[in-house]
Amino acid sequence: MNFVTHLECSNCKLELESERLWNLCPSCKKPLLVRYDLDEIRKTVTRDDIAHREQNLWRYEEVLPVRKDIYKYTLGEGCTPLIYARNLGDRIKFSGLFIKEEGMNPTTSFKARGLVMAVSRAKELGVRALSIPSAGNAAGAMSAYAALAGIPAFVFMPKDVPQPFIAECKALGATVRLIDGLITDCGRIAANELVTHNRFDVSTLKEPYRLEGKKTMGYEVAEQLGWRLPDVIIYPTGGGTGLIGMWKAFDEMEKLGWIDSKRPRMVTVQSDGCAPMVRAFKKGDEFAEPWQNAKTVADGLRVPAAVGDFLILRTLRESNGTAVAVSDNEMIHAANLIGQTEGLFVSPEGGATLAAFQKLRMKNWIEEDETVILFNTGSGHKYSHLWGTEATS
Ligand SMILES: *Cc1c(COP(=O)(O)O)cnc(C)c1O
């Protein structure tokens, strides 16, 4: 059974049929969203049914876009632990802290969630070659699922991306192109070759299905908290797919009768070396100006311009959330604090969420008795160069 009714433009509301390939809205060039018959799903499946299912993101299959079971590829993505951070909480004097440990996903980041969905659906719709510009983790995830689905993968990464990201793509059989520039330059070059080589582009939010994969974080958090949501979610934001996706998931879950209308305040964290969303949020802008000379060790946050900028900013405002920039040093310092207290080797992006938490707690924007989820979006292992090789004492 599948409950997709159509695709809908997030901006101009144009409706499109779901059984053919689309990238951005053909009319206004903004992201497309997948719509489901939620009334019918509500009659078909309950929260208790979900509880007994397999431990990967296909447990939410009724609200996912792939139709046939043979295309529901999996490497075990999703169902990551939501860890109550008792030791860290003791250290920083806050008792309501949880870490969603997305580093446990296949290819060690939450990009696996988005790309399992995009690649599975692309295969179902007959795609013969896949293309992605990536600052790091997305390329590895696409390569993994492309290998599993038997589709050739073409990856475009900045040439200064750390070696483990390149190694991973190569080992997974992708064709890797290293570009002298940023992810936006990679995107331009990848786009130039799409038509001549008949490749399908799975850039963030430039096709509708990565968002559907990433929204499962919203379903999972609710399920893991007993179908309640926290007061605050702190999310390291690049293209914003996870943030926008979770917000969509909350809305769907309320319509399904699985949660009530209470929503978390959503917080975007970026690096002070690349903070287009923070700047736009502070200025009250609807869209974000591209960031010049983007520079940060958090490769997932080195995104100077995002096609879903208005959706990120809208989510932050609707949720009474906020946007915070932290320095690369603060990220690493916070990553070490998580490592030393909780035993998790987190990415700088994950560290950024704790650094942001500390700033917001200091201002009392987060209050003492609130429940807060930090998203560690990836493992530290692909970033080990940031810790050097010298001994510690
Ligand atoms: C891609 C990435 C991000 C940013 O995710 P978006 O959903 O695109 O905002 C954050 N952290 C890591 C580790 C990433 O790989």
Ligand SMILES: [Zn+2]
């Ligand atoms: Zn449109």
